[in-house]
Amino acid sequence: MKQSRSVTEKENTYEERASWPPYTYRDYADIAPETYEAFMEFLTTENTSNKVMELQPWISFCDSRCTFCYYPNNPYRSSMMEPYLKMLRKELMMYAETNYVKTSEFDEIVLGGGTPSLMTKDQMFSLIKFCEDNFNTVDNYFIKITGSSRSFSKEKLVAAAEYGVYQVDMGAQTFDDKLRKMLNLPDSAEHVAEEIKLARKLGLCVCIDIMYNIPGQTLESWTNTVKRAIELDAEVDAYCLEVYPGTILYKQMQEGRAPPQADEELQKQMYITAYELFKEAGYKAIGHDRYSRDKWHEKENCINGWPWAGILTTGAGCFMGYLQKFSYSNIENAQDYMDAVNQGRYPIAKLSESTERDMIRKVMTRLYIRLPVDKLEFKEKFGKLPEDVYPEQLKRLKEKGLIEITDEEIRLTELGDLWKANIAWEFAEK
Ligand code: SF4
Numbered sequence: 278m279k280q281s282r283s284v285t286e287k288e289n290t291y292e293e294r295a296s297w298p299p300y301t302y303r304d305y306a307d308i309a310p311e312t313y314e315a316f317m318e319f320l321t322t323e324n325t326s327n328k329v330m331e332l333q334p335w336i337s338f339c340d341s342r343c344t345f346c347y348y349p350n351n352p353y354r355s356s357m358m359e360p361y362l363k364m365l366r367k368e369l370m371m372y373a374e375t376n377y378v379k380t381s382e383f384d385e386i387v388l389g390g391g392t393p394s395l396m397t398k399d400q401m402f403s404l405i406k407f408c409e410d411n412f413n414t415v416d417n418y419f420i421k422i423t424g425s426s427r428s429f430s431k432e433k434l435v436a437a438a439e440y441g442v443y444q445v446d447m448g449a450q451t452f453d454d455k456l457r458k459m460l461n462l463p464d465s466a467e468h469v470a471e472e473i474k475l476a477r478k479l480g481l482c483v484c485i486d487i488m489y490n491i492p493g494q495t496l497e498s499w500t501n502t503v504k505r506a507i508e509l510d511a512e513v514d515a516y517c518l519e520v521y522p523g524t525i526l527y528k529q530m531q532e533g534r535a536p537p538q539a540d541e542e543l544q545k546q547m548y549i550t551a552y553e554l555f556k557e558a559g560y561k562a563i564g565h566d567r568y569s570r571d572k573w574h575e576k577e578n579c580i581n582g583w584p585w586a587g588i589l590t591t592g593a594g595c596f597m598g599y600l601q602k603f604s605y606s607n608i609e610n611a612q613d614y615m616d617a618v619n620q621g622r623y624p625i626a627k628l629s630e631s632t633e634r635d636m637i638r639k640v641m642t643r644l645y646i647r648l649p650v651d652k653l654e655f656k657e658k659f660g661k662l663p664e665d666v667y668p669e670q671l672k673r674l675k676e677k678g679l680i681e682i683t684d685e686e687i688r689l690t691e692l693g694d695l696w697k698a699n700i701a702w703e704f705a706e707k
Contacts, residue, residue: 297698305627328586335592349594349609394424493536641704
């Protein structure tokens with residue numbers, strides 16, 4: 278395969294590709310009384326950000342455990358779903374009744390998790406209807422449902438299409454059956470493909486996760502997975518697997534029961550291979566790891582509004598929540614979560630409030646998610662330009678051909694795209 282010159286010719290721009298972010302949500306600060314008070318005060322204020330948000334009710338149950346999974350989830354028992362949904366609706370209402378949320382608008386309702394497709398069809402759509410009835414949505418808002426290829430039955434997919442759901446998200450991970458078995462992904466690659474085909478036939482946008490850097494994965498296996506995703510006309514999140522301590526896979530690797538991951542060179546080849554194959558197939562790289570052929574995805578507001586907008590997330594173990602300068606995650610254990618909500622408490626476990634310096638750094642991470650830094654907005658918020666705050670870094674990155682700077686904005690070049698995590702590190706706290 279031909280590789281674009283711009284991506285390969287200056288491969289020594291940095292010695293090696295970095296990972297980002299340097300922390301996970303589990304590193305957020307535990308909830309402190311003064312931060313909680315500040316958050317409660319914030320919720321009484323009006324949302325004057327002029328940014329629309331994403332609403333993300335979270336179903337934190339899974340019916341099997343992927344060996345690489347680092348996320349909090351709870352083993353699925355159908356008898357728990359109704360009591361859980363009752364508490365989830367109660368938590369949603371706690372937010373819906375605040376001044377901040379009453380004065381906010383949402384352009385996406387995303388059932389996240391976990392595995393929301395484990396809900397029955399009726400549970401799923403009554404939750405969506407509940408969100409529609411209690412939160413302000415913009416005229417053209419989008420509904421997305423996350424799930425597994427095993428639990429999105431034909432009945433649920435047909436109902437989703439009829440309801441007007443825009444997208445279903447599935448964690449395909451790989452179309453290599455040998456790797457699927459190692460990762461404890463119970464259904465076959467063929468079955469995943471059939472589910473995607475069915476959803477596409479029904480007119481649903483399908484977004485799948487695929488991973489490179491799986492232990493034992495070859496470049497050929499990865500290339501086949503990328504090509505299969507393209508053939509299936511899926512939107513794709515193609516990300517590099519990080520094996521975190523505490524996961525089953527980590528233990529298996531430590532004990533020699535799983536092979537090692539790719540070396541730095543092979544990882545880079547995998548990244549470039551995917552980048553080039555997707556580009557040839559008409560996809561555009563957007564966001565963290567997304568390859569998209571859908572123009573609308575470039576305009577998704579919760580991403581584009583970073584870090585001034587918000588994701589209002591709810592449910593046990595949800596961790597992507599941010600409302601302007603506040604970031605939070607919820608209690609992970611489903612029963613503890615339900616008990617907290619039942620007592621009328623916000624079930625927040627970790628909460629942090631960003632300082633102005635933090636917000637400046639967050640604005641610069643827009644480059645990592647392939648978004649421009651708007652210089653005028655920066656000046657309006659902080660009273661100075663990015664060049665005043667980071668003169669050396671920006672000069673160096675521009676000289677290396679990694680970014681372009683105009684009077685209006687700073688954005689990545691195609692070469693910078695390959696090094697976006699390293700670029701994010703340039704603005705991180707050392
Ligand atoms: S489906 Fe997702 S949340 Fe559930 S175990 Fe697998 S990776 Fe974890």
